[in-house]
Amino acid sequence: MPIGSNTLFQNYFSDFKNYDEVLKSNMSINPNWEKLLSNLTQMGTDNLLAKQNEINWLMDENGVTYNVYNDPKGMQRSWNLNIVPFLIHQKEWETVKKGITQRAELLDLILKDIYGKRELIKNGIIPQEVIFAHRGFLRQCDQIQYKTAKNLLIHSADLARGPDGRMWVVNDRTQAPSGMGYALENRYSLSRVLPNVFQDINVKQPSKFFYEFNQMLIEAAPQNKNNPNIVILTPGPLNETYFEHAYMASFLGYPLVTGNDLVVRNGKLWMKTLKELKQVDVVLRRVDDVFMDPLELREDSYLGVAGLLDVIREQKVAIINPIGSGVLENSGLIPFMNAICNYFLKEDLILPQIASWWCGQEKECDYVLNHLNDLVVKRIDRSNRENIFFCEFLDAKAIETLKKEILATPYKFVAQEKISFSTAPDFIEGALEPRKVMCRTFAIARNDTYSVMPGGLVRVAAERENLFVSNQRGGVSKDFWIVTDDPQTNIQNYSWDSTCRISISDINDLxxxxxxxxxxxxxxxxxxxxxxxxxxxxxxxxxxxxxxxxxxxxxxxxxxxxxxxxxxxxxxxxxxxxxxxxxxxxxxxxxxxxxxxxxxxxxxxxxxxxxxxxxxxxxxxxxxxxxxxxxxxxxxxxxxxxxxxxxxxxxxxxxxxxxxxxxxxxxxxxxxxxxxxxxxxxxxxxxxxxxxxxxxxxxxxxxxxxxxxxxxxxxxxxxxxxxxxxxxxxxxxxxxxxxxxxxxxxxxxxGKSLSYQIKRIQKDINRLPHSETTLNFSTCQKYIAEANNKIESLSITSLLQVNDDGTLRENLDEALASLSKLLHKTSLAISDTYFNHSYQQKQLVNQNFPLA
Incomplete structure (x- = not known):
């Protein structure tokens, strides 16, 4: 299919600078994309514009957001989904899938080794500074044992196509990888708005992956419980991906909790409910490592649970992923990954990485300093979103400042080859434009191996020549298709094994x-x-x-x-x-x-x-x-x-x-x-x-x-x-x-009278869970009963009486003041009885977790 036959490609390239997913070097269209582009072309530009507006409306209507701090447009920014999906053929995906599986296996072995025997350091495979200088290494997690075959239960990899045409690994996400929920919503939305675009294209659905994801959560529970209590731990509504936390909680049917909902008692983790404490077996966390336990980690954290690490040590609760896994989000490991792969698996990496030099080695540091203008420099630990230095854009003063920083603490820096990732078509104002893309896919532990999501989340650079691919910088997303020659149902069917899950059944589980x-x-x-x-x-x-x-x-x-x-x-x-x-x-x-x-x-x-x-x-x-x-x-x-x-x-x-x-x-x-x-x-x-x-x-x-x-x-x-x-x-x-x-x-x-309202409040309060050891009314029951008795005892004649000077109905005023006070006391009693989150534990010794 020649490019000239497709009007959407008008002015797609002014010159051929990058590897493009659609166009070959001879400007013909990649056969894998032909049917998709044909479907889009048949729709016509006007229809595509209308459908893109419909997608934008649907994202807005469904409240799909990505929180951006200090955004002048407001924190809850609408999620952007482009109408043109990103696709890879199943034949190529099989290689990527094997590479992701290998990488997840390797990172799991590294995690076990770092907090276990530390053979990699002892045998000189990796320098100790790469691990111990990284904020993600938590000595409090040393030697913790887990019941699951894999320690790393969820792995996310950012992929981009390199200059050789192969998919390269750019980043690993191992603490609390985000994006699954957004990927699922992208597929739902595109399927709803553009069912025709799937016509005659066999797109693999992620149904089986999410079924296995749910099974993984269930099977992670200690003592192999059939119906474990599983919760999703969120930092709260201000977190940038809070929409996804709520989305996944709703999708899976598990309670969404904050740190204040949980407490450690008698060596176990419990969820505070209205009636009692309910033991928690599995926590799918979206809170970063150091905030998970204020007793042993960040003492100023209100996001985690005091004493949690001790419960983990006793294998009374499963945390997914384990606390301390953030050490794997470490660009300092990249130069040594192939050696690590050979050491553990006796094979080379399947997926290539960016050529990287760790500055903690003298020879590599000299090379970096002598070629700085041609490199991209990162700190090995970017947990606080430290800057990436694209040195070609720095002036002489900034280069000298960076050199001094590297020389002062060379073990904190990694330099990487500057490469240009591939572009893919984005539908912009009625035409297709090439935009740099980065793909994120997910692997979950299943038995002795990993299961890889067929597709994932694709992020797109906001501008045509933009090097950055980031939601924080205003990027958009794409649906990620794995296309195959085998017929697919294209029906998304998500169901769980009802014998192996538990949901919030009543108010006692809230x-x-x-x-x-x-x-x-x-x-x-x-x-x-x-x-x-x-x-x-x-x-x-x-x-x-x-x-x-x-x-x-x-x-x-x-x-x-x-x-x-x-x-x-x-x-x-x-x-x-x-x-x-x-x-x-x-x-x-x-x-x-x-x-x-x-x-x-x-x-x-x-x-x-x-x-x-x-x-x-x-x-x-x-x-x-x-x-x-x-x-x-x-x-x-x-x-x-x-x-x-x-x-x-x-x-x-x-x-x-x-x-x-x-x-x-x-x-x-x-x-x-x-x-x-x-x-x-x-x-x-x-x-x-x-x-x-x-x-x-x-x-x-x-x-x-x-x-x-x-x-x-x-x-x-x-x-x-x-x-x-x-x-x-x-x-x-x-x-x-x-x-x-x-x-x-x-x-x-x-129904709008005060008498009716008070009676309704009393009836509903009586339905709340109350302590079985309390023989008499609870405090809130007592106050609302008093208010009900008060209003039932009132008479019109008494309320209408005025005072001596004829200006005020004192009986009415006193009755209303009394009722107001009783309603206020009832509310306070409800809060004291059911919503008391004031219990806090603090460290006896300050733990220093520097932010810089």
Whole structure:
């Protein structure tokens, strides 16, 4: 297939600089790519552009993100997937697969040796500085034994095609390799948007690999448990690949936990649940080595579990991969890998590496210093993302500085030959452009060998001539195809052996941090909805007030402004010092309450808190929920770009946010069962709504107003409570205070009444796990029962009584204040009983793990 017959290749190369995956040196197209390019060409440029936009939309809608710290576009950057996949034929892949298997076997042997007999150092195969000068070597892990045949259970290799046309190994990832989840999502998304592109192309599916991955986790458990308790340990939502942590937890069906969810007791690792401690058998970790145990490693770490290493030594828990495996992510090993391979396996490396020189050897160091401009220099340990020095781009001063650094500590540096990796086509603005690519694939331990994923994750340089291939630098990704001549089903079927796995079956299996986030997501959602409705009601009153100059209307607005401050606790606001000036321009204050995230109690801060609690629960929520939630964020972000807000625009914004919040509330009940944790969300939601109901009533109806003013206030309360229509339907009368109090506070059948909310909270709290040794009510049961008894004892007659000067309904105020206090005590008791993460252990001796 000549290049001229494919319009997508117009201006693909101005000159032939690099090895290209598609084009041969005679500018003909690689036969392996012909069918794919034919399928893409038949779709046409316009259709491809539309499909690329659809992929972008789908990634956004599904909430596929890659967190980038200090990114001006926001930390949660959307994941980018290019419409053109990357492919390798099965015949070539067999060689790559053998090479990856060999390399994983070799790295496993190196890991065992480093923390075992250390024959490689004793026999002079590798210099000791390569190991001991690397931050990944942890002496605390020395001589630890593991029950599994392989110590290294997951290995990830970054591959790129070298100038000789073969796939070369660029990097090894052995601590907590990332990318599996992104690779899986890439395949799902491309299959959904572009099913036609797979037509007549036999693409191998990764179904078997993920089945084996799950089996590997199960079989790693100590004592060969049939139903081990497996957890996925994440640093938390701020981690750059947190989406993948949540994605894999949801995909595999295992709890996603943080260090605070786990604790060591009696020589075993336990997960804190609402009722009791539950023993953990296997931890698939995404936390780096030195943060895993603050007792023996980094004492300032809050990401790991104090005492964990001791449990590992006693073989009471399996950690995947073992703590200390980061020492293998060591560019200082590369110059010695072939010698190591010959020593252990009596054979040469199958996959080539970049020519490398370790500067700890005098001859090699001299060569590096004399040829620095032609080399790429790295530190042997880049665990803190130290710079890579592309010396051809450094000026004379920078070169001299680098030479001094190398001479000062030569054993810390490795220099590598500068080579140009291959390019592959990327669909950019209606045409194909060559972009440098790097492939990441995965190997997992299976019995006495390794199983290699058919494909993986491909990352693409952001710019046409860019040397860097990095997500942090704005790169994009591709689906990675292994194509074969044998027919493939192209159906992705992922199923596990149900006799050999365990899932979260009920609320007793819920990790404590997950439980807490469920509770607070309910509270923040309730607060956001009530606040939005109240602000909308006030803004609507303001809008009407522009055409209505009745005295009572202006008075009621002042009371409503002041109630906003009281309900949201955004003091001083409309009631404190300087309130007279604020009342002259109330819209400015309301805009601040809506949009200022830094202001405590503001609607924006509530939404931000809700965002944080929601994102921590990514593994539980459905894609529909993410779409609704992401729609709120987009709406909010777009609105904030405009700094000239009118009352009508603010009302429109709140209308749309309220609609989406209600949709979100409905979808929650479709995503998780009540006995799997939804109960905690309900308790949080009802607690916040009850608290806000009390706050509204205290702000609006404890004062005794004149008749016209009281009518306006009562109508405002019912409107903000979304209860005006049901009031009219129920009472069919003029608004009266006794009927409003009965409906909003005392009606036991009305779902939005305070009485109903408190009764619902009590019912749900009684369903929580309680200690079997407790004969009486728990503290939270006691407080909510007291609140329920309190509201049941109230009478309309007593609540309507005013004080001697006729200004205040003291009985009503005292009752509401008492209920507010009891709700607050109930919430604190729930936190103290179920969400106590305060227990910490610290080292008796400081461990020094330098960052530089």
């Amino acid at each position: 990790p404590s941090n997950t439980a807490e986030n469920l509770y607070w997501s309910g509270r923040y959602l309730g607060r956001a909805l009530v606040t939005a409705r109240y602000l909308r009601m006030v803004l609507n009153r303001m809008n009407q007030g522009q055409y209505n100059n009745r005295k009572s209307e202006s008075k009621s607005l002042v009371f409503l402004y002041q109630s906003i401050t009281n309900i949201t606790s955004t003091f001083p606001g409309f009631v404190g010092e300087g309130s007279e000036d604020i009342l002259r321009n109330p819209l400015k204050e309301i805009i601040s309450l809506m949009m200022d995230e830094k202001r405590s109690g503001s609607f924006a801060q509530t939404m931000s808190s809700f965002n944080n609690s929601y994102y921590s629960l990514r593994s539980l929520w459905s894609k529909d929920m993410w779409r609704v939630f992401d729609g709120i964020k987009k709406l909010w972000r777009k609105f904030k770009e405009d700094d000239d807000y009118s009352i009508a625009e603010l009302i429109k914004l709140l209308d749309r946010i309220i609609t989406r919040l209600i949709a979100f509330m409905g979808l929650i009940e479709e995503s998780i069962l009540v006995n799997q944790g939804l109960l905690l969300y309900f308790i949080g939601l009802q607690t916040e709504q009850a608290t806000m109901t009390v706050a509204k009533c205290r702000s609006l109806i404890v004062f005794n107003y004149e008749e016209n003013l009281q009518y306006d206030i009562l109508e405002s309360l019912l409107t903000s409570h979304e209860s005006l229509n049901i009031y009219r339907y129920s009472y069919r009368s003029h608004l009266s205070l006794d009927n409003v109090i009965n409906l909003i506070l005392l009606d036991k059948e009305y």
